[in-house]
Amino acid sequence: MTATSTISLARISAMDCAQAARLLADVRHAALSGQRPHMMPRPVIGESWGRMLDDGVDPDRDFRSRLLSVAELEERRRTSPLVDVLPVLRDALVSVADAAHHIMVVCDADGRVLWREGSSTVLRKADSLGFEPGADWGESIVGTNGIGTPLVVRRPVQVFSAEHFVETHHAWTCTGAPITDPRSGRLIGVVDVSGPLNTMHPATLALVASVAKLAEARLRENHLTTLDRLRTVAAPVLARLEGRAVAVDRDGWTAAVTGMPPTDRISLPKSLSAGHTWLPSLGTCAVEPLPGGWLVRVEEEPQPLTAPRVVLDVSGPRRWTVTVEGGGVGNWTHELSPRHAELLYLLSTHPKGRSASDLADDMFGDPARTVTVRAELSRVRRYLGALLAHRPYRFPEEVDVEVLLPDRPANLLPHSTAPAVRRARRVPEP
Numbered sequence: 001m002t003a004t005s006t007i008s009l010a011r012i013s014a015m016d017c018a019q020a021a022r023l024l025a026d027v028r029h030a031a032l033s034g035q036r037p038h039m040m041p042r043p044v045i046g047e048s049w050g051r052m053l054d055d056g057v058d059p060d061r062d063f064r065s066r067l068l069s070v071a072e073l074e075e076r077r078r079t080s081p082l083v084d085v086l087p088v089l090r091d092a093l094v095s096v097a098d099a100a101h102h103i104m105v106v107c108d109a110d111g112r113v114l115w116r117e118g119s120s121t122v123l124r125k126a127d128s129l130g131f132e133p134g135a136d137w138g139e140s141i142v143g144t145n146g147i148g149t150p151l152v153v154r155r156p157v158q159v160f161s162a163e164h165f166v167e168t169h170h171a172w173t174c175t176g177a178p179i180t181d182p183r184s185g186r187l188i189g190v191v192d193v194s195g196p197l198n199t200m201h202p203a204t205l206a207l208v209a210s211v212a213k214l215a216e217a218r219l220r221e222n223h224l225t226t227l228d229r230l231r232t233v234a235a236p237v238l239a240r241l242e243g244r245a246v247a248v249d250r251d252g253w254t255a256a257v258t259g260m261p262p263t264d265r266i267s268l269p270k271s272l273s274a275g276h277t278w279l280p281s282l283g284t285c286a287v288e289p290l291p292g293g294w295l296v297r298v299e300e301e302p303q304p305l306t307a308p309r310v311v312l313d314v315s316g317p318r319r320w321t322v323t324v325e326g327g328g329v330g331n332w333t334h335e336l337s338p339r340h341a342e343l344l345y346l347l348s349t350h351p352k353g354r355s356a357s358d359l360a361d362d363m364f365g366d367p368a369r370t371v372t373v374r375a376e377l378s379r380v381r382r383y384l385g386a387l388l389a390h391r392p393y394r395f396p397e398e399v400d401v402e403v404l405l406p407d408r409p410a411n412l413l414p415h416s417t418a419p420a421v422r423r424a425r426r427v428p429e430p
Contacts, residue, residue: 006040009202012160017198021170024162032059044153045163047414048144051152052165054408057143062168065141068112068134077114081181081188082106084222085215086115089191092211094118102195102204105131107147109187109318111138122195129169131194140317142166146174146192152317154178154187154338154415156209161197173200177212182220184251185337187318191215223253230255230292237295244282244298247290255293266296267383270321270333278332280385310387310395313404314345317414324387334383339376342416348403349424353394362420 007027012020023039030037031049040046052059068076077083086106093104094117103118103126113135116123126132139148143165150157156177162170176192193208227249234247234256244259252268266281272294278284279296288295311323320341323333336344346362347354354362356370356377363373381388387399395401406412412425 005038007042009042009158009160009205012200012202017161017200021161021197024160025170028059028162028165041163044149044157045144045159047410048139048149048152049165050410051139051414052143054410055140057140057165059143059165060167062129062142062166064130065136067132073114073134076108076112080108080114081219082108082114082179082215085179085218088215088218089211090117092214093191093193093208096207097193097195100195100201101199102193105147105192105194106189107137107151107192108189109151111136111141111148111151111190113137113147114189119195125196126194129172143169145169146176146194147190150176150178150190150192151187152414156205156212158200158202158205160200171197173197173204175204175208177209179212179215182216183223183249183253184335186335223249226292227253227255230290233291234293234295237290241297246296247293248296249293260298265382267334268294270335280387281382308387309400309402310384311402311404312344312348314341314413315404315406317406317411320413322384324384338413338415340380341413342418342421343373343376343380345403345413346418346420347388347393347395348401351394351397353389353392355392359393363418365419 007024015023027037027039027041031041031046041049089104089106097104097118101119101122103116103122105113105116107113113131113133116126116133131137137145137147139145139152142148144159145164146157146159149159156175158173158175160173164170164172172194173196174192174194176190178190179188180186181188191208191212193204230247230249238245238247238256238258241258245257246254246260246266247256248254248266248268252266254263254265266279268279269277272287274287274289276284277287282296282298284299286297286299309325311325313321313323320336321333322336322344323331325331342363343359346359356373357367359373360369361367363369377388377390377393387395389396410425413421416422
């Protein structure tokens, strides 16, 4: 083996569980003691270990955060979008988890355990680790694990034995996949299957990832149903109006429209209330509440903006925003998807702009992937409008751009696999 060999899940699964656990324990020990291991951890694991060292997580023992009270837990369960897909998750995973001596765990976007079911024996073992309803299993609390790490990197992750940062979790294998609400693009939680390390199977990763996609499909179906209800309410209201108007749900998805070409979605600010507001795609609008959404009436054509300020906040690990201040629009905040956070960050680092080919190279290491870049930036311009110029793509010179970064470069957009972002995350040599 060379010094650059990397452990893969396929390599781990081909070994005896005890042998794989010993190998990973050696790799972890070398990595934490500052030595160069003879094999490198998988990138998703190695990067997570780096974040844990930066955050000061104790690798030798677990940390028990305060459990949610019964009332707090019930309130989170009641208000979580995950409650609508819980039957899907149960039907697909609980019987499998029980038979395989695993448990299914469902957590919210903060890493709080909301529900868990499966093998009674494993549930008792989980209690001894504090892996119980109301517990916080965020990565910064309990280290690299199958709940907190998928929440950070925004993709399915399997964590086997000593790939867990905290030693007390080495007897476990955990596989989690994030669930995103297709209505808003927001991360709403993670579904995880966990159990003793000798029950590890590489196919679990594909199973859990597929079930998470199935849950998202159910949310999409539910969304179409609610849009139909809103359309029934809005259609007679719009029929009585003159001029341009649109009925949208609370996430900006269009239910009905009059006096203007139909569009799938209108980007709304993070906080919206009845009254007058500015929307980049429409201009100044009057907003009125509807059951399940909003009636948006266009009052005037969009006006050119003058010297606004744009604040891009990518300082957190899981949520990012862009805020427009001044320029005749007041303060307006939009929550960013992972991909849009990457693109806007990259543009902020190139004041003179980037072509679609440049951005494709930055994002994917492939300058030919311009179609994806153009499609995503077209969506960005729906909420930034004239604040994002093109040919090349850039913030106009008159726009004051401020970027809020994390305290440590290594924590920049930790979900991102874009080559340019990964380069920016590298801590400079002293």
